[in-house]
Amino acid sequence: MTSPPYEIVYYHGVPGRGEHIRLILEEAGVPYNDLGALGWEKCGEYVNAYLKGHGGNPPYFAMPMLKHGDLIINQTPNILLYLGSRLKLCGSAPDDLYRVNALALTALDGLSNEVHDCHHPIAIALYWEDQKEESMRRSKEFVKSRLPQHLDYWERALKSASEGSHGPNPGPWLMGDTFTYADLCLDGTTFAFPKALAQAKESGKYKLLFQHYDAVKARPKIASYLASDKRQKYDWGVYRYYPDNDVVAD
Amino acid sequence: MTSPPYEIVYYHGVPGRGEHIRLILEEAGVPYNDLGALGWEKCGEYVNAYLKGHGGNPPYFAMPMLKHGDLIINQTPNILLYLGSRLKLCGSAPDDLYRVNALALTALDGLSNEVHDCHHPIAIALYWEDQKEESMRRSKEFVKSRLPQHLDYWERALKSASEGSHGPNPGPWLMGDTFTYADLCLDGTTFAFPKALAQAKESGKYKLLFQHYDAVKARPKIASYLASDKRQKYDWGVYRYYPDNDVVAD
Numbered sequence: 001m002t003s004p005p006y007e008i009v010y011y012h013g014v015p016g017r018g019e020h021i022r023l024i025l026e027e028a029g030v031p032y033n034d035l036g037a038l039g040w041e042k043c044g045e046y047v048n049a050y051l052k053g054h055g056g057n058p059p060y061f062a063m064p065m066l067k068h069g070d071l072i073i074n075q076t077p078n079i080l081l082y083l084g085s086r087l088k089l090c091g092s093a094p095d096d097l098y099r100v101n102a103l104a105l106t107a108l109d110g111l112s113n114e115v116h117d118c119h120h121p122i123a124i125a126l127y128w129e130d131q132k133e134e135s136m137r138r139s140k141e142f143v144k145s146r147l148p149q150h151l152d153y154w155e156r157a158l159k160s161a162s163e164g165s166h167g168p169n170p171g172p173w174l175m176g177d178t179f180t181y182a183d184l185c186l187d188g189t190t191f192a193f194p195k196a197l198a199q200a201k202e203s204g205k206y207k208l209l210f211q212h213y214d215a216v217k218a219r220p221k222i223a224s225y226l227a228s229d230k231r232q233k234y235d236w237g238v239y240r241y242y243p244d245n246d247v248v249a250d
Numbered sequence: 251m252t253s254p255p256y257e258i259v260y261y262h263g264v265p266g267r268g269e270h271i272r273l274i275l276e277e278a279g280v281p282y283n284d285l286g287a288l289g290w291e292k293c294g295e296y297v298n299a300y301l302k303g304h305g306g307n308p309p310y311f312a313m314p315m316l317k318h319g320d321l322i323i324n325q326t327p328n329i330l331l332y333l334g335s336r337l338k339l340c341g342s343a344p345d346d347l348y349r350v351n352a353l354a355l356t357a358l359d360g361l362s363n364e365v366h367d368c369h370h371p372i373a374i375a376l377y378w379e380d381q382k383e384e385s386m387r388r389s390k391e392f393v394k395s396r397l398p399q400h401l402d403y404w405e406r407a408l409k410s411a412s413e414g415s416h417g418p419n420p421g422p423w424l425m426g427d428t429f430t431y432a433d434l435c436l437d438g439t440t441f442a443f444p445k446a447l448a449q450a451k452e453s454g455k456y457k458l459l460f461q462h463y464d465a466v467k468a469r470p471k472i473a474s475y476l477a478s479d480k481r482q483k484y485d486w487g488v489y490r491y492y493p494d495n496d497v498v499a500d
Binding site: 052053056057058059060061062071073074075077078081082093095098099101102103105106110113117121122123124125126134137138141142145146150153156157160161165166174175 | 302303306307308309310311312321323324325327328331332343345348349351352353355356360363367371372373374375376384387388391392395396400403406407410411415416424425
């Protein structure tokens, strides 16, 4: 029995939250359809039907969505959980799925949602220009107090993994020697805050984290994907670059 | 073989995100230990050990955490997923777990995280008084544009469920006639925005949603818990009441 195709339902022309989903499918080496590639009009028909509830699935609030056979689901961490479980990228010990999901949710909270909210702290319905003062203030606070907390945390998690104090064997990944989809969730912040991340790298405090980041990008299937024209550029979406927000800690 | 006890690791004296976890355990009627009840000092020893990584589990970023036997996990939606799966509160059809997780994540995003961010739009490290102007502006925008989107969505989801167009049978719950832990995730917004929610109720546009809310509170085990002295009052934490934020849509 052939597995039905995996279909990503997301906007056309932006990596956004869909990128986390593309990365896990690329790492697993399974083919998938990216409905966003159909263009807005044609993709929009699927989007509208799926968001309304379709074929025994509840209505959903927002994209990204994943269709696999009769199942349609949304919510990025939920889609990663489903794929991680099917594609054997969620650890090796019993209940590791829940440890990996915990790590992935924390990465998506701190390095995706919090970064997004730096450019839209008041309302996502308003343009950045209409919340620019608040956005600059939030970005400054994020870089000063919150970003270091997140970087410290991931450095500690990788140190613990490298010492074998969690997971069955020591290794360079978040679950030790077993690569999981949580390892794919740490991208994007560099695009939004290049100065702060450059400062963090130069500080030498996050060696394992920056090594990890390079090691993920060097995995053969990920490297091949990143070099291909399937990889879209960060531009608008979750991760955006505004020079006014690109500050360093004092 | 007896199951080890479920242990919630969270702050003392605040319902906060721990409340979603208490509600599912109460609904399932299983005993649990609430380590926050030990008081800050004694609970703090467990918190520190578990956050650092303990007994084969990775370090975690923040509470709430759940300990069950050797497994320690964090992240509210992840803990609900684990408990929902074990306690049979995640639907009846194959893969319903992922549909329920999608709904729960959306509820926690829109009615918990976004509500939280109304009182802390700039930084969680700053007092409300130090981001009061931004908090009032965000609250106003939330009540005007975002809250109606969320309420509309849940009303649509419940309408779809009541018509049997998803899930095997029609019914009053988010998955039709099968009560799931997603039904327990819609609490708290009323405490933060009583005026806006009163206005929404009076509008008559969200009848199924307010019926659903009452129906959840009337379930025997939930009603008994809510009337007990185990139920803590909302005061500070995720859901806070600031009169200056308590606005209605124009």
